[in-house]
Amino acid sequence: MPYQGGAGGKETAVLPVVDASQHESTPIMEPISVLGISGSLRRESRNTALLRAAQDLAPDGMKIGIATLNDLPMYNWDDEQEHGHPDSVVAFRSAIADADALLIATPEYNYSVTGALKNALDWASRGGPDAPINDKPAAILGFGGRLGTSRSQEHLRLILRHNNLQVVTSPEVLITMADQKFDDDLNLVHDRSRDQIRRLLLALEEIVRRDRVASQ
Numbered sequence: 001m002p003y004q005g006g007a008g009g010k011e012t013a014v015l016p017v018v019d020a021s022q023h024e025s026t027p028i029m030e031p032i033s034v035l036g037i038s039g040s041l042r043r044e045s046r047n048t049a050l051l052r053a054a055q056d057l058a059p060d061g062m063k064i065g066i067a068t069l070n071d072l073p074m075y076n077w078d079d080e081q082e083h084g085h086p087d088s089v090v091a092f093r094s095a096i097a098d099a100d101a102l103l104i105a106t107p108e109y110n111y112s113v114t115g116a117l118k119n120a121l122d123w124a125s126r127g128g129p130d131a132p133i134n135d136k137p138a139a140i141l142g143f144g145g146r147l148g149t150s151r152s153q154e155h156l157r158l159i160l161r162h163n164n165l166q167v168v169t170s171p172e173v174l175i176t177m178a179d180q181k182f183d184d185d186l187n188l189v190h191d192r193s194r195d196q197i198r199r200l201l202l203a204l205e206e207i208v209r210r211d212r213v214a215s216q
C-alpha cells in the first residue's frame with residue numbers, strides 16, 4: 001500500500017469539561033482502555049517503570065495495559081509489500097486499534113525518541129487515515145537526562161501531529177534524577193511526579209470522554 005501520511009495535527013489545548021453526572025449510565029462513561037507504550041526495550045527501564053506507576057495511578061474506570069516493542073522488526077517497505085505485516089506487527093496494531101487512548105513513555109536518545117519507538121510508530125502509522133494511531137487520544141511522559149526528555153517529547157509531539165493524534169498538552173511530565181524518584185525496585189515514590197501522572201491521566205480521560213460525547 002502506498003504511503004498515505006496524515007496531515008495537520010490536532011493537539012488539544014482546551015478541553016470542554018464533561019459532566020459525568022449527566023452521563024453516568026451512558027456509553028460516554030464506560031471504562032476507558034489505555035495502551036501504554038515504552039520507548040525503552042531494556043528490562044530495568046525507568047520509562048517502563050513510569051507506565052507501571054501509571055497503572056497504579058489511573059482514575060476509576062481507566063485500565064492501562066503495556067505493549068511490548070521488543071518483537072517488532074525494523075520497518076522495511078519492501079518486506080511490507082512482499083510479505084504484509086508479521087504477527088508481532090498485527091498484534092501491536094490491533095492493541096492500538098482496541099485501545100481508547102495511548103500513553104507513551106519516551107526516553108531521550110541523542111536528543112530524540114529512541115529508534116525502537118520511532119520504528120513502532122512507523123509500523124502503526126501505515127494505512128494513512130485507516131492507520132490505528134490516526135486521531136487517537138494520547139498522553140506523553142518521560143524519564144531521563146538533565147532535562148527530563150523535553151527534547152525527545154518535542155520530537156514525539158511532531159511525529160504524533162503528523163498522524164493526527166490528539167495529544168494532551170498539560171501537564172508536561174518530565175522526570176529526572178532517578179535516585180530521588182524511584183526506589184530500588186523501580187517503584188515511583190516521588191509524590192509530585194505521581195501527582196503529575198495522575199493529572200496527565202485525568203486530562204487524557206477528558207479527551208476520550210469528550211470524543212465520545214462528540215460521536216453520540
Ligand SMILES: Cc1cc2nc3c(=O)[nH]c(=O)nc-3n(C[C@H](O)[C@H](O)[C@H](O)COP(=O)(O)O)c2cc1C
Nearest residue numbers: 040042045046047048107108109110111144145146
Ligand atoms: C544511545 C543513547 C543516547 C542517549 N542520549 C541521551 C540524550 O540525548 N539526552 C538525555 O538526556 N539522555 C540520553 N541518554 C540517557 C537515557 O535517557 C537514559 O539512559 C534513560 O534512563 C533511558 O531510559 P530507560 O531507563 O527507560 O531505558 C542516552 C542513552 C543512550 C543509550
